[in-house]
Structure formats: structure tokens, C-alpha cells
Amino acid sequence: MxxxxxxxxxxxxxxxxxxxxxxxxxxxxxxxxxxxxxxxxxxxxxxxxxxxxxxxxxxxxxxxxxxxxxxxxxxxxxxxxxxxxxxxxxxxxxxxxxxxxxxxxxxxxxxxxxxxxxxxxxxxxxxxxxxxxxxxxxxxxxxxxxxxxxxxxxxxxxxxxxxxxxxxxxxxxxxxxxxxxxxxxxxxxxxxxxxxxxxxxxxxxxxxxxxxxxxxxxxxxxxxxxxxxxxxxxxxxxxxxxxxxxxxxxxxxxxxxxxxxxxxxxxLPKLPRIGPKKKSKLLTIGFPVIVVFFVLTAISYLSLIVRRKMKLVEVLEDWEHEYGPHRFSYKDLVMATKGFKDRELLGSGGFGKVYRGVLSASKMEVAVKRISHESRQGMREFISEIVSLGRLRHRNLVQLLGYCRLKRELLLVYDFMPYGSLDKFLFNQTISLLTWHQRFSIIKGVASGLLYLHEGWEQVVLHRDIKASNVLLDSEMNGRLGDFGLARLYDHGTNPQTTHMVGTFGYIAPELTRTGKPTKSTDVFAFGAFMLEVACGRRPIDRRLSSDQVLLVEWVSECWRTGTILAAVDPKLVLDYDVEEMELVLKLGLLCSHPLSAVRPSMRQVMQFLDRDAPLPKLSLDTLGAAILAEGHYEGSDVLPLLYSSLEQRFAISTTSVEESVLSGGR
CATH class of the missing domain: 2.60.120.200 (Jelly Rolls)
Incomplete structure (x- = not known):
């Protein structure tokens, strides 16, 4: 040999x-x-x-x-x-x-x-x-x-x-x-x-x-x-x-x-799938024995002081005892985020800052949102509502794992999403990092999560802030709806009590500006704007563009009216998409973001359209007129001007035809 x-x-x-x-x-x-x-x-x-x-x-x-x-x-x-x-x-x-x-x-x-x-x-x-x-x-x-x-x-x-x-x-x-x-x-x-x-x-x-x-x-x-x-x-x-x-x-x-x-x-061999980033290991070899002894002594002394301090400042009231399994200790979250260091910061927003953390006991990666509140009563109501939302379970929702209270500060613990928010993949790249297949899958995933919120849980959950920046991507690039800071819950068959208009411009349904009352239909409106956002690769409002393109919904409507709806597609996709799926998403986005709430489909219907279990309906003048009269918010002469504005601007229909449609629909 x-x-x-x-x-x-x-x-x-x-x-x-x-x-x-x-x-x-x-x-x-x-x-x-x-x-x-x-x-x-x-x-x-x-x-x-x-x-x-x-x-x-x-x-x-x-x-x-x-x-x-x-x-x-x-x-x-x-x-x-x-x-x-x-x-x-x-x-x-x-x-x-x-x-x-x-x-x-x-x-x-x-x-x-x-x-x-x-x-x-x-x-x-x-x-x-x-x-x-x-x-x-x-x-x-x-x-x-x-x-x-x-x-x-x-x-x-x-x-x-x-x-x-x-x-x-x-x-x-x-x-x-x-x-x-x-x-x-x-x-x-x-x-x-x-x-x-x-x-x-x-x-x-x-x-x-x-x-x-x-x-x-x-x-x-x-x-x-x-x-x-x-x-x-x-x-x-x-x-x-x-x-x-x-x-x-x-x-x-x-x-x-x-x-x-x-x-x-x-x-050739295949490339492996790259999952969440791995934790780096700290190198501690080489320190003299005496130095190690003094360092460990100092750490033990500091830990004792911190432990005593935490016992004094953490507050647990009687009404929170039933939620014990969802509560984290402040010390564990400080250790997980390395003391809330800036290098662990994932992002910040109106409700606070979000940090990456690793729980020492389970080695599980988490995202920790740090929120400060001034009102003690408001803190109690907020915690009560967050704990209720913590029972939501769906593969397309960011899971709330628990919370921690410290005086007037609230810490919320979520599943860690390694790829961050969807908006940076849509708007912050010179080339598309998301294929059409991935975008369509994300749209269907968010729709499934929103259907669960509206119909699949013991209460109705209104998200009230659906947009690309609130959709996070897990290790397999699945879309998960997150940030429930504005969410409201109410029992099935009843109406939400809030009358405060909240949300983000470009995603707010027209009726909210008049009534201030959120509904499942206002969530659908925001989801429609989100669909167009993903398909077109631009935000709902972009004042850098020409006047006829500033409003995304109006621009896509005009493209649809002139028979050039595919002109609105994100150019970074360079024609690499399924035409039938793209037309479905664009037209369904227009339907969901229709100015009249009665015309918008429910999320169950949206899922049927996306799964091709039902054909996308075609709007006609008669159905639009009947829908407005069925809306219930308009009386007498109020209905005609609204319908004139909606149909003339978005479908180029004469006012005479609009009036005939409303009258026939009303009869």
C-alpha cells in the first residue's frame, strides 16, 4: 500500500x-x-x-x-x-x-x-x-x-x-x-x-x-x-x-x-442556512490567580448590594399574584442586557428603547423593551392589558413572554427577532434583499395573525398600528406582527369604548378622523396600506415624489384606472415576480384601503382571497352606493358629497352616475 x-x-x-x-x-x-x-x-x-x-x-x-x-x-x-x-x-x-x-x-x-x-x-x-x-x-x-x-x-x-x-x-x-x-x-x-x-x-x-x-x-x-x-x-x-x-x-x-x-x-454542495447570530464567548484565560480572586470578591460584593436594592424597589401588588409566571426579576433582565448597554440596543420608538438580551438560566435570546410611565394608575391598567395580551399564541405574532415592574418603570420581554423590522428591507437598501416569494409569504403571515386577533381569540384585539416597521422577521424570514402598545381588547359582540384617534398617518382610515372610534375595519384599512407598501417598495406617504404620487393608495388607484397597475410594482424586484399574485395583492390592497368601511372585506375574506379560495370581487357603482347607505354614519345629503369625492377621484366616474348609483343602491 x-x-x-x-x-x-x-x-x-x-x-x-x-x-x-x-x-x-x-x-x-x-x-x-x-x-x-x-x-x-x-x-x-x-x-x-x-x-x-x-x-x-x-x-x-x-x-x-x-x-x-x-x-x-x-x-x-x-x-x-x-x-x-x-x-x-x-x-x-x-x-x-x-x-x-x-x-x-x-x-x-x-x-x-x-x-x-x-x-x-x-x-x-x-x-x-x-x-x-x-x-x-x-x-x-x-x-x-x-x-x-x-x-x-x-x-x-x-x-x-x-x-x-x-x-x-x-x-x-x-x-x-x-x-x-x-x-x-x-x-x-x-x-x-x-x-x-x-x-x-x-x-x-x-x-x-x-x-x-x-x-x-x-x-x-x-x-x-x-x-x-x-x-x-x-x-x-x-x-x-x-x-x-x-x-x-x-x-x-x-x-x-x-x-x-x-x-x-x-x-456543487449547498450552502448551509444561516440562523440567528451566535453569542460570542468571552476570553478569560491568562489572568493571575490573585487578580481573579479580587475580581470575584468584588463581583460577589456588588451582587449582594444589587440584590438587596432590588428587594426594596420591586413592587408586587395583590392583583398581580395571578400573573406571577409572566413576571421577570429586574436583576435577570439587567444581566441579560449587560446593564442595558448601548451596544445591545436594537432600536427605539415612542414607547421606549428595545435591547437584545440573553437569559442566563435558559440561554434564550430575548428582546427587552424598557418603558417609563409617570402615572401609577396608568401603569396598573397598562400592565393588566399587557398580561392579557401575553396569552395570545400565534406563529405570526411576536410573542410577549412577560414583564417586570420597577417603581414607575415597566420592562416587557418578547421573543427575539434576529432580522429586525421589515421596513429596513423595503426602504433602506439599494437592491432588494427580499424576493417576491418572501414578500408574498410575509403578507399572508401578517394577514393570518390579524385574523387571529379579530376572530380567533376569546376577545377581539384591535392592533391599531399595522405597518412595515411593526412587522418583525424571525430566523426563517417569517413575518410576525408586533408592537401592541396601541392595541385594545373588547368582547365579541360588543364595541370598543375608546374614542381616541391613534395610529400613523398613511395607515389611518378616513372614518377615524370623524368618529375617533377604531373597528376591525380600520385595522383592515391599515393592512391594505401595508400590502401596497410591501408590493410597491415605498411608504404610504412620500412627500419627496411628485404631487400625483405622494399618496401611495391614490397613485396605485390611478395606475389601476389607466390599466397600468403593474407600473406601481417595486422596481427593485426587476420584474422577478408572479404577475397573477402581484395583481391580486395590488387590487386587494386597494379594496382593503377603500375610503368606505362597508366596502372593505373582513380579514377572513382577505385570507380566502390570498389563498385563492374565493375570487376577488369586482366593484360596481350599485354595490358602492348600497355600501355607503349601509354604512350608517351618513344621513341625508352627507352621503352624496362623500361618494362623489371617493368615486370621482379614485375611479373617474361622473357625478351624475354616482347619484344614480346611490339612489338605486338606497332603494
Whole structure:
């Protein structure tokens, strides 16, 4: 067996020395590759270079390649590989991936960060280092002349690129370049080709599902013969200093003196699903025993003081005893949020600040909302109502786990939603991070949760503040309706007692401005505006737009009236959506946000429309007229002006036709 392995190794060395190397790896199980540092080969065959803080990882073809035959000129070569950079935190970037040709496959003095674990501050830029590289960089390092935080560059013996360009690919169909986000988490294909007779190095980039473009992204004239030694290694390197990113290589093909074989995406290992961010571990090794003793003594003393103080300030009244299981201690929440430090802050709003926390007993991630109140009576009523809402159970509602009272302060504990609120995915990105399939699923999820609030619980719950910023996304990108700070409860068959108008402009039903009385129909109106918000990728009111587009509902109505309703679709979707589903959502959004409450469907009907269990109704003049008279809020001459305004502005109907419709509907 030993002699067979020796003969196999010598044959590989002979092939390499003759410049005939040709290999293709669809995954990296059992391949001839050496890995260093943080690099690992995962159970399904992925090559993962890095995945956490303060790491560098390298992976090289194990045998040195003979780049220079006897005539001394570097041979031509071709390689292509598929990579993916998957960030653990949205909108945070780190250093990228480098394809490297080097006289060594080990770098004991390599530093982290921009040095990629290969260079250090002393040898970077040294011409005797004999390194050629192609960088896929996602961090703008001004010291080395990076053009932006999303670029491709060709490097020789250092980090100053001899040429670079923003990440993009040439579209063979449109004839122009289209931008790509290297750190999008999606697999991408890279081709690197060197023609030794012309001293030309080309770098080409494209998404995984698109064939090799006709034009490269980078094309540079560079004589690698002055850089290459006789034996060189080829491979990949990556480095992370602060922001954790998963750097993967899915497949790799290389050929000396010819065109490398093309990788087939269907035969490559799949990327793993990335869940909620992991907790970092504190490094406590290295402290002298005496220092540890004094630190533990100080902590014990402080804990004793805090415990005594908490016993004095926490208040528990008789009416709260029945809600004991839902009550957290203030000390546990202080420890969970690390003392409500700003670095744990998730967001803030009108009701207070929200912090990320980890419960010490269960290691469960939670969101802790910190609310301050001045009125003691108001505090009691608020807690009573919150505890009632804490019994709500639905997969599309953010679960309220409990609360804590401390003098005039109230702390609410919720399930932790790792992806935060929906609005940042709709409005704060230059490209869409949500597919239409995800958006449609979120709409149906929120509709299901709202149906549960209206009909599925022992009491009717009016949310009163439905909007994208109050829809949170869990680890699987499911939409969950949250923030019940304005919610009101009442028994089935009765009416809510409140007459205060609350909510957010753009989502408030017209009748609320007159009566101040919330109903299930006013929730439906806000949900209709929310549907249009998700489909169109813009807020219900945007004063930066032209006067005819400021109000989203009116603009979509006009598009529907002129037969161009799909013109209102979010342009970031770039036509990648189901037309039938999109038209259903836009028309149903208009129906739900109709100015007349009697025309709006119930949430049960909305779910039937979304599930295609019932056809979407078509509005007619007769049904509109009858609906207004059935509204019950208008008497005598009040009904005609309202109907004129509604139908003339949104459906371009003459006032004569409107009057005939109302009279026929009234009869």
C-alpha cells in the first residue's frame, strides 16, 4: 500500500513538473488540497475559509505547479471557481476572498485584516515576495487605494491593485455591465485567464446561474514571468478581524496551458442556512490567580448590594399574584442586557428603547423593551392589558413572554427577532434583499395573525398600528406582527369604548378622523396600506415624489384606472415576480384601503382571497352606493358629497352616475 501511494505521489509530481496540471473539484471531499488556519472542509464538502472573529484561513493545491518550462517564460493558465460570502449580520461588511499564486502555501507571519493572513506590514509591497493575486474585496481600505467596499482587483506583491473595478458582470443580452453585491450571500462564478503570449490577465465575474460573459470585468497587461518562480502554489486566502462572515468556496477548476473545465452548479454542495447570530464567548484565560480572586470578591460584593436594592424597589401588588409566571426579576433582565448597554440596543420608538438580551438560566435570546410611565394608575391598567395580551399564541405574532415592574418603570420581554423590522428591507437598501416569494409569504403571515386577533381569540384585539416597521422577521424570514402598545381588547359582540384617534398617518382610515372610534375595519384599512407598501417598495406617504404620487393608495388607484397597475410594482424586484399574485395583492390592497368601511372585506375574506379560495370581487357603482347607505354614519345629503369625492377621484366616474348609483343602491 505504501509503494502504491508513493508511486501515485511521484506521478502527480511528474505531471506538475511538465505543466500538464488539470483538475476540477465539485466540492472538496477527498481532494488533493492543504488547509491552514481557520479553513475547514465541512461535512457536505464546502471549503470554508473563515467564519468568526480574528481569523485567517488558507487553502492551496497540495503540489507546487511548474509555471516556467526551460525557456523561462510563464505558461498560460486558466482557472474558475464558485464562491459565496455570507454575513452573519445584515449591512455589516468585512474583508473578502483572495485567489493567490505564491511560492509558499504557509504564511507564519501573515497578519489579519487587509493583509489576508498572507502579508504583513513589513513585507507588503516587497517585489521579492513573488505573489500574484485577484482580490474580491468587501472592505474599503483607503490606505491601499481601494475604490469602494465592493470591488475586484489584480494585486502584484502587495495590496495596491494595479487595476480594479466595482463588482459587476457583463450582460450578453443587454450589452452592458450590471452591478453585483459580493457579500450578498449568493454564490458567484469567477474566471481568471492568463495568456502568456500577450501577457494579458482577464478576470470575469457573473451570478452562478448565468454563463460566462463575453467580456471580462478586468483586463490587464502584466508580465507574470517577472513575478513567477519556477514552482508556485495556487489557492485561496481570507481574513476576518471584527465582523464575522462565512467565506465559502463551493467548487474549483484549474488547467495549465489550456482552458479549465467548467463547473456545474448542479453538482456543487449547498450552502448551509444561516440562523440567528451566535453569542460570542468571552476570553478569560491568562489572568493571575490573585487578580481573579479580587475580581470575584468584588463581583460577589456588588451582587449582594444589587440584590438587596432590588428587594426594596420591586413592587408586587395583590392583583398581580395571578400573573406571577409572566413576571421577570429586574436583576435577570439587567444581566441579560449587560446593564442595558448601548451596544445591545436594537432600536427605539415612542414607547421606549428595545435591547437584545440573553437569559442566563435558559440561554434564550430575548428582546427587552424598557418603558417609563409617570402615572401609577396608568401603569396598573397598562400592565393588566399587557398580561392579557401575553396569552395570545400565534406563529405570526411576536410573542410577549412577560414583564417586570420597577417603581414607575415597566420592562416587557418578547421573543427575539434576529432580522429586525421589515421596513429596513423595503426602504433602506439599494437592491432588494427580499424576493417576491418572501414578500408574498410575509403578507399572508401578517394577514393570518390579524385574523387571529379579530376572530380567533376569546376577545377581539384591535392592533391599531399595522405597518412595515411593526412587522418583525424571525430566523426563517417569517413575518410576525408586533408592537401592541396601541392595541385594545373588547368582547365579541360588543364595541370598543375608546374614542381616541391613534395610529400613523398613511395607515389611518378616513372614518377615524370623524368618529375617533377604531373597528376591525380600520385595522383592515391599515393592512391594505401595508400590502401596497410591501408590493410597491415605498411608504404610504412620500412627500419627496411628485404631487400625483405622494399618496401611495391614490397613485396605485390611478395606475389601476389607466390599466397600468403593474407600473406601481417595486422596481427593485426587476420584474422577478408572479404577475397573477402581484395583481391580486395590488387590487386587494386597494379594496382593503377603500375610503368606505362597508366596502372593505373582513380579514377572513382577505385570507380566502390570498389563498385563492374565493375570487376577488369586482366593484360596481350599485354595490358602492348600497355600501355607503349601509354604512350608517351618513344621513341625508352627507352621503352624496362623500361618494362623489371617493368615486370621482379614485375611479373617474361622473357625478351624475354616482347619484344614480346611490339612489338605486338606497332603494
Amino acid at each position: 505504501f509503494w502504491k501511494l508513493l508511486i501515485w505521489y511521484l506521478l502527480l509530481r511528474l505531471a506538475a513538473s511538465e505543466g500538464d496540471i488539470d483538475f476540477i473539484y465539485n466540492g472538496f471531499h477527498g481532494v488533493n488540497i492543504s488547509i491552514y488556519g481557520a479553513a475547514v472542509i465541512t461535512s457536505n464538502g464546502l471549503l470554508r475559509l473563515t467564519n468568526s472573529f480574528q481569523q485567517s484561513g488558507h487553502a492551496f493545491y497540495s503540489i507546487p505547479l511548474h509555471f516556467k518550462p526551460s525557456h523561462g517564460k510563464t505558461l498560460s493558465f486558466s482557472t474558475n471557481f464558485i464562491f459565496a460570502m455570507v454575513p452573519q449580520y445584515t449591512n455589516l461588511t468585512s474583508y473578502g476572498i483572495v485567489f493567490v499564486i505564491s511560492p509558499s502555501k504557509e504564511f507564519p507571519r501573515g497578519q489579519l485584516g487587509p493583509y489576508m493572513g498572507i502579508f504583513n506590514s513589513m513585507n507588503v509591497g516587497n517585489s521579492s515576495y513573488h505573489i500574484a493575486a485577484v482580490e474580491l474585496d468587501t472592505f474599503p481600505n483607503q490606505e491601499y487605494g481601494d475604490i469602494d467596499d465592493n470591488h475586484v482587483g489584480i494585486d502584484i506583491n502587495g495590496l495596491h491593485s494595479i487595476t480594479s473595478a466595482p463588482a459587476a458582470y457583463f450582460s450578453n443580452m443587454s450589452g452592458g455591465f450590471k452591478n453585483l453585491s459580493l457579500i450578498s450571500g449568493e454564490p458567484m462564478h469567477v474566471w481568471i485567464d492568463y495568456n502568456s503570449s500577450q501577457n494579458q490577465l482577464n478576470v470575469t465575474l457573473s451570478p452562478i446561474n448565468i454563463p460566462k460573459p463575453n467580456r471580462p470585468l478586468l483586463s490587464s497587461t502584466v508580465n507574470l514571468s517577472s513575478i513567477m518562480l519556477d514552482n508556485m502554489y495556487v489557492g485561496f486566502a481570507s481574513s476576518i478581524r471584527t465582523v464575522p462572515v462565512y467565506h465559502y468556496i463551493l467548487g474549483w477548476s484549474f488547467k495549465m496551458n489550456g482552458q479549465a473545465q467548467e463547473l456545474d452548479p448542479l453538482h
